Amino acid sequence: MEYNILWTSGWDSTYRVLDLVLNKKRKIQPYYVMDTDRVSTDFEIEAMEKIKQMIEVKDPEAKDRIKPTININIKDIPPNEEITRNYRILADMSHLGGQYDWLARFADSEDIKGLELSVHIDDTVYGFVKDDIVKKDDGIDVFYTLKDNPSIESLKIFSRYNFPLLQLTKLEMEQNSMKFGFADIMEETWFCHSPINNKPCGFCNPCIYTREEGMGRRVPKPTLKNKAIQFASKVRRKVLR
Template sequence: MQKTHHILWTGGFDSTFRVLDLVLNKKRLVQPHYIIDEERPSTNKELETIHTIIAHVGIMDMKAAERIKPLIIVNKKDITSEQEDKDKFERLVSTSFLGTQYVWLPAYLKQNGIAEIESGAHKDDNIETFIADYVKKIEDNDDYYYMLKNEYADTDLSIFARFQFPLLDYSKLDMERIAKESGFHHLMEMTWFCYRPQKDGQPCGLCNPCKYAKEEGMERRVPRPRIDDFIMFYSLKYLRKAKRNLVNGSGSKK
């Protein structure tokens, strides 16, 4: 029975590259998952991007499109993270930045009987430097990935135990090169990365994902922010910070 690759697909550059490389180049089956976060402004844009890319895969290669199983969509509010994992996450994040998906995704996998899922963490990504010394390489025919070493199963790093990391040796520019060589670069141009899309559908150019895209060689895809967008972005950022301070009791009253 052919292996099915479970992938958290956001419509972003890294996860999209992995999906396309698997179905077009390696002829593998992919089961994509999308987690709806109601606080994430880019949700509709990401889902639209995923379905658009699938449609264009079908134009290129119908058999490849058939290797992408129907997208599983779950609301994040229906996932209950275990307190033990939350505690591990809090201790880890106190030493370095770590995305919150590494605390609620393990709970999602456990609740749905899924053994492992692939992460789009890549070379020069923050998570790559975070886990590089604690993973082992697993060969898989014409493919390979990294997983947490067994000796860390009883440590805080165990929150990574259900993740496969197939892109740790690839930078965004490496992925772009392979996409060009493989004939699906035009699909990679459809990917989405901005957290806070503008009304005209363009990236904001100010959020962290936009900044990361520029830092990782994708500056040509990030528009220069307009002055009114700049003012609005930082005004909202200030208001959100003030609100958090009040909620956490750090606001002062005179």
Template sequence: MEKPVNLFWTSGWDSTFRLLDLLLVQQRTVQPFYVKDHLRKSLHMEIQTMEKLTGMIFKKAPHTKQLLLPTKFKDLKGIKPNEQIQQQYARLKSVRHLGAQYEWLACFAEEEKLYDLELAIETRSPGFFTSYVKPEIIKIHDGKAENFKITDLPRNPDISLFQYFRFPIHELTKLDLQQLAIKHDFIDIMNQTWFCHSPIHEQPCGLCMPCKATMEEGLGRRIPLQSQLRHFVYTNVRMPIKHLLSTATKGKEVTIT
């Protein structure tokens, strides 16, 4: 029996694309994982969206009921800390900003003995992943298809923090994923994915990093007009005023709410 693909699935654009590509195009069995952060404002929306997407997938392709295994959930607070991973993360973070999720994802993977957990990270603007991880990624053959992982001997040994992961779509952009979804006829499901970290009345806020990335990477159509206006006002009115007041007061405390 074919080994399932272990996929970290959040109901977002990138990880849902990978899920659909595996199920509908490659016809592979998938084991999704999701970590519950109860302080995450989008937790409810992400779980609700995963349930909705699952229903859409089964309706479009009933045979996927045999391929998509039940999602395995884990509470963030229940992940065992790992001193080596924590130290690696701290050193990497001191070089350049690195999201906290990489620390607890590595701890989670180590705890679960997962050494092939897929993270759907697509090409982004310069950041830690682009600058320090991508140069260490090599192509491998993963069963029926190619995949990507970091080399066994990265130049910075701390990059081995990423040894638990696979990066199947790291060479693609969000627009690439959109074109492939259209080609393979699952764009209708992709359009129901969730991405916002700080929803307002169950709608994307337009202000968080995923909302900004969605707009900057050519998928602004997915942001409601009201949220786009909120982003415009915050970026072009509120922030400049806050900066001017901060400069004018020269260190005096000013709060804009």
């Protein structure tokens, strides 16, 4: 059995990759959506390559369980008015990142079912789907999927996903990674959207969420200097577009 997984080099999706290929000895097909307008893209790609190298050192056979990543340019994802409309309905109800619009459009355009989305218990998506999920077991894993008829029609933008981490926190993933022997690899994950001097900025949403979810040791202390650098960088990118 092969698992289709959205891998970004972040903590959650990397935990899932490591659990599958090192712990459960399963094959995976990674997908990565490239956003060339985001500063962190190169950092994410570099982190994924380093993580794959570390996986091979830990288990030389594991490299054959990771298929070459399928890269998708975000600009090549076709529009879908129905999905975008449903996304906006949900986003008006509570904060929901824009990635859940284009990820749903991507999965739909490629007709991918069972695409693994590494949402965990503290994610905003959890709040949307927690009352509309079904627990499933494929004999290897327990995971969750959206009900066929969710309480809110617009939740169907999540209908193509499997949620294998839905009942885990980041700290529980950290504990499990220590138990399974890949905690060192988890330290190479990347999360910041606006790195400064090759380090997390401390201000962007992923940095804030990482701190709030108990992983503050990985986030540098915010400084006014870094805030000014981050702001100037955003202005520069807008001018260059």
